[in-house]
Amino acid sequence: MSVLEIRDLHVTVETDEGTTPILNGVNLTIRTGETHAIMGPNGSGKSTLAYTIAGHPKYTVTGGTITFDGEDVLEMSVDERARAGVFLAMQYPVEIPGVTVTNFLRTAKTAIDGEAPALRTWTKDVKESMKALKMDNKFAARNVNEGFSGGEKKRHEILQLELLKPKMAVLDETDSGLDVDALKIVSEGVNRAKAATDLGVLLITHYTRILRYIKPDFVHVMVKGQIVEEGGPELADRLENEGYEGYFPAEAPTD
Ligand code: ADP
Ligand code: MG
Numbered sequence: 001m002s003v004l005e006i007r008d009l010h011v012t013v014e015t016d017e018g019t020t021p022i023l024n025g026v027n028l029t030i031r032t033g034e035t036h037a038i039m040g041p042n043g044s045g046k047s048t049l050a051y052t053i054a055g056h057p058k059y060t061v062t063g064g065t066i067t068f069d070g071e072d073v074l075e076m077s078v079d080e081r082a083r084a085g086v087f088l089a090m091q092y093p094v095e096i097p098g099v100t101v102t103n104f105l106r107t108a109k110t111a112i113d114g115e116a117p118a119l120r121t122w123t124k125d126v127k128e129s130m131k132a133l134k135m136d137n138k139f140a141a142r143n144v145n146e147g148f149s150g151g152e153k154k155r156h157e158i159l160q161l162e163l164l165k166p167k168m169a170v171l172d173e174t175d176s177g178l179d180v181d182a183l184k185i186v187s188e189g190v191n192r193a194k195a196a197t198d199l200g201v202l203l204i205t206h207y208t209r210i211l212r213y214i215k216p217d218f219v220h221v222m223v224k225g226q227i228v229e230e231g232g233p234e235l236a237d238r239l240e241n242e243g244y245e246g247y248f249p250a251e252a253p254t255d
């Protein structure tokens with residue numbers, strides 16, 4: 001079993017107004033085999049948490065710790081995080097000019113495993129995963145993220161998840177911009193990866209829709225850079241009905 005532990009995490013970002021605190025003491029423990037959903041209103045800091053786990057240089061950790069199996073994640077380079085088994089599918093993945101999906105996947109797999117995958121099984125694995133995600137074969141020859149539609153980006157993320165076999169996956173807004181059919185295909189991919197490798201999942205979402213297909217064991221609500229409530233799947237059901245309004249105090253009467 002592996003465990004990702006986030007303790008009292010404080011994160012700031014530089015804006016025109018100066019140093020702005022975004023995360024104000026986040027605590028979270030995720031073990032392999034568990035699926036955690038982080039929900040919350042827009043602007044609450046969900047993506048900031050994902051980027052911080054990923055090691056994005058824009059975000060400065062000013063307090064607290066992130067460890068993976070006791071190792072200090074904040075001391076690791078982005079590559080070291082991937083090699084340790086932490087997978088980040090980002091909300092807006094970058095284009096990599098001139099690098100095809102095939103080459104990208106093989107390079108990533110080689111970097112993470114420390115050796116190139118055996119060609120025959122690898123080619124077969126790629127084909128099977130693409131087929132399961134209902135991706136056209138031609139997709140493999142395209143350049144990474146160049147002209148990808150929102151749905152193609154998401155499928156490409158899940159393709160990586162299935163092939164790279166991380167221990168822990170952070171999925172930020174995997175549901176955004178997907179129609180119901182695509183959402184089902186992508187969710188099935190995540191569920192296959194979970195079944196295949198005892199994957200731990202941190203699923204970040206504003207909406208409850210995806211949680212009908214990927215069942216969370218734990219639900220955490222983030223508001224203003226803090227986790228303000230935690231529970232099981234029933235919490236997501238409640239949020240579906242009530243929204244996030246209850247977390248914001250009503251305006252005080254003026255008279
Ligand atoms: P969420 O994913 O929950 O919608 P974000 O983490 O994207 O929230 O944003 C939280 C807050 O931090 C927002 O007010 C946002 O404007 C600000 N923020 C996040 N990233 C940056 C950045 N790179 N530069 C400036 N402000 C940022
Ligand atoms: Mg947002």
Ligand code: MG
Pocket residue numbers: 046047048091173
């Ligand atoms: Mg976000």
